[in-house]
Amino acid sequence: MTAASCAEIVALLGPYEDDDLPTEVRRRVEGHLLACRDCAWEAQTLRLTRERLREGIGEVVASDAFRARALARLHADNPHLAPAPAEPGAAEPEQYRLPLKI
């Protein structure tokens, strides 16, 4: 492999890892990686770095307390919003009872 073709392949490794290459170019990259140890190392270490980043840092999940606090602030900051409907099972307001007798 020539140095020029290695540079070209290394430049394509980002989109290759993101599955963002046309099939023909992707095959060319894969063929090169099978034949070139340096580029294969480059591809493998980049992939490992990305995997470790995802596994090592962890997903952030907003806590119920944060959600409740933030939503309370958002409701207070948006007085144009209609009052939220009552929770299911809550007592029916007196004014909505129909004055019917069967």
Add this chain to the structure above:
Amino acid sequence: MTSSPTGRTFGSGNSGGGGDAYEARLIARFRDGDPRAMEILFDQYADRALGLAVRLTDTREDAEEVAQEAFLRAFRFARELRGETAVSFGAWLFAIVRSLASDRRRQLRLPGVVFSLAAPDLERVAATDGADLAEEAARRAEREDLLRALDTLPEEYRTVLALCDLEDVPHADAARVLGRSVAATKSLLYRARRALRDRLAALWKGEDDA
């Protein structure tokens, strides 16, 4: 049409990150006074906005304050919008998170950890016992290396890694947050991954040499 301070509007751009017709309808319903629309948008973005804030601030408390303030500002802006919109709510929200986190770091000027462990990691460490301890210690050391390596990266690198590789924000939305083209954002992402790899390699080499 109302524009943001950066000349952007949001709502119906098809960025694949929620910036679609459904999102535009939610924003319209929110403007018309439907509280449920605001809650749906909040739920859709709460984890990712907080996730980005956690990566870009020093403590979980700071991150929650930044994320909450970003939501307040994003909805204030949405309330003032009129007519057709072009940029997704998420892109605008993430840009506010980034800006607020940057302001906070500038005010505090704190050295050290920026990328912090997510709370579940800390809970997992606390819950570990006996035979798993050595394995957990190794994993924790590896995570700390990762955090140290990340903290040495430029802010743009950390932001693009947090957006694209941790929060799975579409490239188009990440590009809007960073104020770059999609192609330039991808190029930045690839450079950031390579820089992180090189920092980690240097850390591990240093440990081997010691």
